[in-house]
Amino acid sequence: MSASNPAGSGSGAVREPPFASDWWARAGWLLLAAYVVYALSTLDFTWQRFVEGLAHAQKFLARMLPPSFEQWEAILKGMKESLEIAVLASAGGIALALPLGLLAARNLMPAGVSWTARAVIALCRAFHPVIVAIVFVKAIGFGAMAGIMALVVASVGFIGKLFAEAIEEISLKQVEAVRASGAGFMNVIAYGVLPQVLPRFIGFATYQFDSNVRNSTMVGIVGAGGIGAPLFVAFQRFDYDVVCAILLAIIAVVFVCEVVSTRIQKVFAQ
C-alpha cells in the first residue's frame, strides 16, 4: 500500500526521504554547465573551425613525412643534454624533497615547522616548470643549468607534497613502539617512519623522473638547455621533417625511461 503512495501519507507515519538532497551540490553542477556553454560561445570553438583546420593539418602532416635524420648529431647531442638535465634535476629534487617532505608532515612536526615547509613546497608548485625556467634563464643565463634548477624546483614541489601526505598516513603505532624503546628522533625516522613510506617514495620519485624527462625536452624552448632548442628552431624554419625526427627521438627516450622506472619500482615494490 505505502509503496504505491510516494508521499507515505496513507499509512500513517511520515518518514524522511532515504537520501538527503544536497541543493548546494546541484546548484554547483548547474553553474558549471552554464559556464561551459558560455565559455564555448566566447572562444569560437565551432565544428566549422575544426573542419577547416583539418585540411591544414593534412598539409602539415604530409610535410612531416618522411622524418629527416640528417641532423642526427644535433638531435643526439640535444637528447643527451635533456637526459642529463632530467637525471640531475631528479637527483637534486629527490635529495631536497626528502627532508622537506618530512618537515611538512603534520603528524611528526610541530605546526610552525610543518606550515613553513608546506609554504615552501606550495611556492615550488605555484608555477609551471616553463615559467620557472624563464625566471632562471633571466637570472643565471642560457643553458642547461637554468633547466636543471627549474626542474629541481618542480621536483621538490611534487615529491615534497606527496611524500608529506604519505607520511601523514603512516601507522603511528609502529612509530610509538620505536619511540617507546628510547630511540632518538633520527632513529625513529629511520626505523619507524621511512620503512613505512619507502615504496611510495620510490614511486613518486620515479614518476617525477618520467615527468622530468618530458619536461627537460621542453625547457630548451625558453633557452634552458636540451633538445627543446633545436625543436623550436626546426618549427620556426618550417623544417617539419626535422621536427618529426626530433619528436620520434623524444618518444623513444620517454618510452625507454618509462620501462626503466617501472623496473625500479618493481625492485622496491613490496
Place this chain on the structure above:
Amino acid sequence: MLQGISLEIAPRGVTAIIGPSGTGKSTLIRCINRLVEPTSGSILFEGRDLTRLNARELRLARRQIGMVFQEYNLVERLTVMENLLTGRLGYVSAFNAWLRRYPPADIERAFALLDEVGLGGFARQRADSLSGGQRQRVGIARAIMQEPRLLLADEPTSSLDPKTSVEIMDLLRDAAARHGIPVLVNMHDVDLARRFADRIIGMSGGQVVFDGPPAQLSDDRLREIYGGEGWLQ
C-alpha cells in the same frame, strides 16, 4: 580520568591490572613511559620522578622500560631481526642504525632471544609475514632486547585466540622471570590474570578498587570492579 591512584610495583613477578573497558588501564600503563602525559602526580622509577624528566632524560629512561603492545606494533616492513634490534636503538647512533651496524653482542643477543621465544630461523623474515602469535613473540623479544628494568604490557593477548593467549602469557612470564624483569600488564581476561599474575590490581572508574593476590579475587570483588551480576554465572 585517573585519580587518586597510589601503587608500588614489586621489582619481580607479574602484576596484572584488570577492569572494565575505558577505565584507564591503558592510560595508567602509558603514563609510566609517558606515551600518555600525566597531568599531575609523580611516577618514581629507579629513584627518579619520570614525570619531571626533560626530553633527553625521558629517552634515556625509556631505554630501561620495555613495552609490549596489544597490536604488536612491529614495524611491518622490516625483518624480524630489524624489529628486535629496534630494542637497541636507544644505544646506537642514527648513522650506525641506518647502516645496520650494531655491536656484535647485540646481534648475538637477538639471535639467542629469537631461539628463546621459539622463532629461531625467522631472523630474515619480514614482520608482516608472521601470524599474530608469532608477532607478539617478536614483540616480547624486542622489549627484552632493551634489557629493561621494567616490562610494560598493554593488553598483550587481546588480539589473540585463547590458546595463543595462554602461550604468549606463559612466554611473557617465563622470559621476564628468566631475565629478572618485573612485568606490569593490563588485561581484560580475568581468568588469564588469575592464572599468570602474582598480584592483581582491579580498577573501576579511574580508581583502584582491588589490590591483592589472585586468591583474594572473589566474585564479590569482581562485581565491585566490573559491576553487574549476569556475566559471573
